[in-house]
Amino acid sequence: MAHKIPPPTIYMRDKFFLKPGLHAKFFEGQQSLLEHLRPENVKLVAACNSGDGSLLEDEPPPFHLPSLMHIWEMPKWRTLYKLMWSFSETDWYADDVSSLQIEHQDLLVGIASDVDLEPRPRDWKGGPAPKYVYVYQEVRLHSYMTRLTYLRHLNWVIANIGDRGWHLQWAAAEVTGTPSQICLLWRVESEDLVTKTLHWLGSDPDTRDRYAEMMLGIGSFHQELLHPESTEAIDNRLDSTPEKAPSAG
Numbered sequence: 001m002a003h004k005i006p007p008p009t010i011y012m013r014d015k016f017f018l019k020p021g022l023h024a025k026f027f028e029g030q031q032s033l034l035e036h037l038r039p040e041n042v043k044l045v046a047a048c049n050s051g052d053g054s055l056l057e058d059e060p061p062p063f064h065l066p067s068l069m070h071i072w073e074m075p076k077w078r079t080l081y082k083l084m085w086s087f088s089e090t091d092w093y094a095d096d097v098s099s100l101q102i103e104h105q106d107l108l109v110g111i112a113s114d115v116d117l118e119p120r121p122r123d124w125k126g127g128p129a130p131k132y133v134y135v136y137q138e139v140r141l142h143s144y145m146t147r148l149t150y151l152r153h154l155n156w157v158i159a160n161i162g163d164r165g166w167h168l169q170w171a172a173a174e175v176t177g178t179p180s181q182i183c184l185l186w187r188v189e190s191e192d193l194v195t196k197t198l199h200w201l202g203s204d205p206d207t208r209d210r211y212a213e214m215m216l217g218i219g220s221f222h223q224e225l226l227h228p229e230s231t232e233a234i235d236n237r238l239d240s241t242p243e244k245a246p247s248a249g
Contacts, residue, residue: 009110010074011045011172013183014103018065022099027057029096030231034238036092037072040083045071045170046120046134046185047231050224054129057230068229069136071170071185080107108172108183114151116158118167120187122236124228134169134226135186135194140178145217147173150182153214160207164197165189194225 018026034044049055051066074080087093124130141150158168170185188194201211215221 006113009172010077010079011108011110011170012072012074012080012105013108013172014070014072014105016068016070016103017101018061018068019099019101020065023055023061023065024057025095026099027230027234029092029099031234032092033096034231034235036087037083038238040079041075042079042083043073044231044235045073047071047229047235048134048136048226049229050226054227055229056129057233058126069226070231077107080105106177107175109175111147111151111171111173111182114148115154115168115171117171118169118187120169120228120232122239124233125237125240126230126233130228132187132189132228133191133194134228135166135188136224136226137184137186138178138220138222139182139184139218140180140220141182142217142219147180147182150214150217153210153217154184156210157201157214161197161201164200165193166197191225 030047037044047068047070049066049068051062051064053062055061055066055068121130121132139150141147154168154171158166165188167187168184169187170183172183174181174183188197201207
């Protein structure tokens, strides 16, 4: 009897920049967007930005606006296009999109069946940024390393750094953009731990050989330090607010 293949977990990764002077308008739009996405079962995995600190709704933005990245979990393949079509005629969506300067969206599928993920904490509801930072990685494997072998290495890494303040929050493979490229988002309990932990993996006698074997199987590698931004706080606030139907306009 053939085994039924479980449906993939579908993600949309949105990378974008804000227009100068529209920082407040952007966060107002995020409130409306999150309210309208809740009935559609679209979930925010993470919202983060580059630069030296978090972009916050109640604080003035930096002179040079950072790039931003949002990761959304979608219930179905057609959800993104259905929602873009249904939202396109609304005033709130037009206002939200008008605050963006450059935007690039890609679809990905989860590889969570092979790795353990830890969702982001939900206690940040505003004010100062939380203590954690994100480490975002894009990985393309050499042809001789299979994805299964890489995921075994990844699970080994998780087992070794989980008690050092690292938590794998998201893991997926691109469908559009760079097909099969693996993307990871780690949540790290402090910025100091990022360099310290990676140095330990590569130098400790108990870990360096296995870590080197893993890294040698990678053909290209991009890593970026990111900070949580206030869209996460807005989402967390909505989690603790009784649901009401959002206005359509």
